[in-house]
Amino acid sequence: MPDRRSAATDSRRAVPRTDAVLADPRLATAAARLGGRLVKEAVTAAQARCRAGDLEPGEVADAALAALPEAATSLHRVVNATGVVVHTNLGRAPLSAAAREAVALAAGPTDVELDLATGRRGPGGAGALAALAAAVPDAGAVHVVNNGAAALALVTLGLAAGRNVVLSRGEMVEIGDGFRIPELLESVGATLREVGTTNRVRLADYAAAVDGATAFVLKVHPSNFVVSGFTSTVPVRELAGLPVPVVADIGSGLLAPHPLLPGEPDAATALREGAALVTASGDKLLGGPQAGLLLGRADLVQALRRHPLARALRVDKLTLAALEATLTGPTAPVRAALEADTAALRRRAGALAGLLADVGADARASVAAVGGGGAPGVELPSAAVTLPVPFAEALRRGRPAVVGRVERDRLLLDLRTVPPEQDEELLAAVRAAAAALAGA
Template structure:
């Protein structure tokens, strides 16, 4: 016990550590609070090791290294850039849509300056934040009007609250989906003040089911696009166009929660998802979709459709609760402007560019990454392999996109250990593991990120 007490008494004081010349550069670039926290944390960790009876030596050099490591960790942002090597284009955990630099620049400009967010420059008086998006989104989609809220769940809740509060909304049982984070469409709908009226069965819902459910208290018909799963086999669903004809005949608005928000037909690339324009052409009165999925913009909920219904939503009290900020609106406006030219959108919207990437180009891209590390690593084999990418983000769940990846087979550590080492890199590299190999899919990796990956791999596996 006396040995433990002696070690505890010999622990260096906080001021003694801070005054060390070896810490001068770290202290100069950090706040005093962070330095103090790092020093106290390093000393306390050593103290706990001594109390636990571990063979802990009090060495100033190791203490200083621990302090430096803690300072770097405390200075690091929680929300950080990562490299997406998973091949999942719209990876919800990694922030979904990657933005075009033009979009990012528009967001930065809005952040750094005052703006006419709610000021009408022509009239010199208060304006509406909706004016920046409404006409542009309506022009591109063919709708009468449009508005933006903070996400698609909010769009659905606002729509139902404004158009069907205290009334029944008829929806198919087969479309009561659960979205990310265990949030369920029925629960979101119920928060709006509308009453859910389920019709049909899990696998079959006919137009007659909707018609038979319409009563005196019916407020709307709702169709939900099942973008994150598919029911196959003995199935049937009512076409949106038939639902629209029924709703209009009975004087009811037909609402379409399509989720993914595709604006361009991508069927030539195997993406069999409906477009917003197709939903409107089929007769939907209101279409709701996300901004950060197939649209390729910032997170938002976008509502397009008949002007009379959109105006009711804009004036509803909930609209203020779920309104978008200036940064989202700036990014979304620039996103829509890119869509004014279809060919430009296919090249400049990263989501669309990744989906439409040519197989030959992907192979050449993978070979360029391989050339940076091949023959320069020790204790790890790297090879080019054919794999499959996914769109992700609850879109096109049955679609596999042929791709190329680098497969790493480490010999001096496990694949799980390699995955963690890459995840712990200064710029975290997120990979996937398949058949005891670590895979980096080049479809979701930018050319500018190759040097980061090469540096990380060569640091982990220096050539012997």
Template sequence: MPPRLQDLPQIQTLLDQPAIAVLTERYSHEETAVALRLIVGALRDALRGGREVVWPDFESMAFAAEVTAKIEAGRAPSLRPVINATGILIHTNLGRARMAPQAVAAMQSVAEAAGNLEFDLSTGKRGSRHSHTERLICELTGAEAAVVVNNCAAAVLLSLMATAGGRSVVASRGELIEIGGSFRLPDVIAQSGATLREVGTTNKTRLSDYADAIEPDTAVLLKSHTSNFRIVGFTAAPARRDLAKLAAERNVILIEDLGSGVLVDLSPFGLRDEPVVADILKDGVDLVMFSGDKLLGGPQAGIIAGRRDVVAQLKAHPLMRALRSDKLTLAALEATLRLYRAPHNPMKEVPVLAMLSEPLASVQDRADKLARELSTIANLDPETEQTAAYVGGGSLPQQDLDSFAVSVALDGMSPDDLMTALRSAATPVIGRIERNRVLLDMRTVQDCETALIVAAFTQISAA
């Protein structure tokens, strides 16, 4: 006789069984009860839906093992390492930039001991948390002063609140950006207490448009780097130097939101659309904001650099305390910034820059090696193919990078099901689907991760 709903045992009955009672002592009564409810609930749903049910022996050790597995799954960390095989170097959903070992070590060292976060070791008196990164940022960018907050959106908000609250901000219509998470620049300007004055058109804004819009209550000319989209064709925008000269003549501040921001010239690697922070400041921009966790290759942070008097306004603003960075972020950022100084080579030691600049032949070698190893697994059909990777993270829109991927198909399993299985591996593998096959782009996969990918496919094939 097939099982019926009334055959499902009560949770308390299951808890009273000896094999299950052991689990309440090893874990907790509540965790065990929750696991039992999930298992019994799944059986109930299957019966109600008329689906085939594999009825367990509720008194067996096999059932106790199933409950144990459910408890352990519930205890697994929610935030876990994954293998980024998407070909997107700065993948926002996958945590953006992979940090350098030096940055990870710096975080650990200040996390497991007391530190001089706001303590001046030379005087024995209270110090400033801003001092740990400010000197390095100024050295690398040529800024007079700098401050770090928890992300670039916070940097924009703080900068506008401190310099333009209650006054007006002039910005080009072609630069009123929206980025991920519905972050809209006009909304941020409104939230800062400033009034937006739009000038120009979507594709053309002239210097005269800015000049005509400046009034006695104007505080800021705001320039935003269109890092996540591109306007092409019949376009025009004033040069930064001309905007800076206008701002100085009219006694207003020129601020630029870079979004990403780089400290080194990436044009030798074919990436010519991302301006270097130092060059922007040389052009006369008073304040520039950029991210720490994108092309800079560090932790999530918003870096603000520029004129000493303007940065001092930001440091003194009441919102600064709400947006300030913690000791782990500052430790990781300081360690990352040090990799841009001699004798270090950031293109080799900062992971995101190393991925970006890795020779194509090296990427192909890694793809060929993985394909050979996967070819030994039954029912698996791996192939190496040339493809395109992307910088991502709102940086360098439509700019692709030559890459190689391993294209995989598994007999009897659809690409969607294979992707699901890969996400369920001990170390989840995140790829993409193209032409009805799973693609694992090797530009974003490290050499040490290929063994984990092979282990994932071995487990899936054996299931």
């Protein structure tokens, strides 16, 4: 009978030492880029596989190298083939090349709060604020905080702590992950005065609720659902006639009207119709980084900018750089996806499906969505490459990961959310997934 203890000892002796594996030039280069801890963890895992008999000793360095991440983060790069333009689970708006370049520049020392001409401290984020003001000239002043909910919280705390906020019952929405507008407002000290019913509210309902204790009337865009049928709402232009300010939370960050989104409120229109303040997100239809936008009357914006909570909600230099580049740079990916030509999408889908016919691919018309709590119910005609359902997991496990959606027993890779320059990468990913499935 063979001596198992001796075999185990021989196996352990065959495993290359950690220092010997780390001396591989490829791993030394990786350590300089990713950090020694990540590389050592990959080597240790590969050594364990060698002890278990899954790898030959000479394969340890190669296995460790293959297991290393693309960057020193647990996040993985994903090709968004879901057809949801602003996908919350995939980080909402993808940044433009200009914005990514701006973030890389801002990652080092910058003049974010320094006047290089005088050598003295300067206003933080002046460039981004100027770009936002130029994009929405109807705003008397602008301010940026770390997300849309923070913008509304700052407005409420600054103007309505200990006072009333009048809000339609049909606009008391949940904004995601269990967070609700009423609870947000109450958490910073406001008292809600609900008016109307779930489906109908009139100007008289608001007027009856406004009194000396009212700080403002809040108009919330129900951006993630649609109520249809026997309904009525009151637009900003009518609410602006009330004797208190109107705050419009438009949510999705659309700064000006867009022909494809006729029902989506935008900042410019709300301000022209009389809103004193508009709050919105920067990482949805604007197509920029996560940020909260606050636009409107100069006196109110300036007061909120100096509120003590504004310090806790301020954005960093990376956000400021990405926001400025989004506002001043070329078309952002979100807008490009919204405006993609449907005929061109069909041609791309047909070409890719033809190249992948041997793995069961075909081309199909599909319907994409705006997503991200914006333009609910708006359908965007699109085209997709379809594959057998087992490809869904195989593609998610690839590098880069590819995420599609399953409909009617087929995996759809919707090309509206895949830029044309990623077609070759998508093709390679499907080929790799097919090989993985064949091997399994």
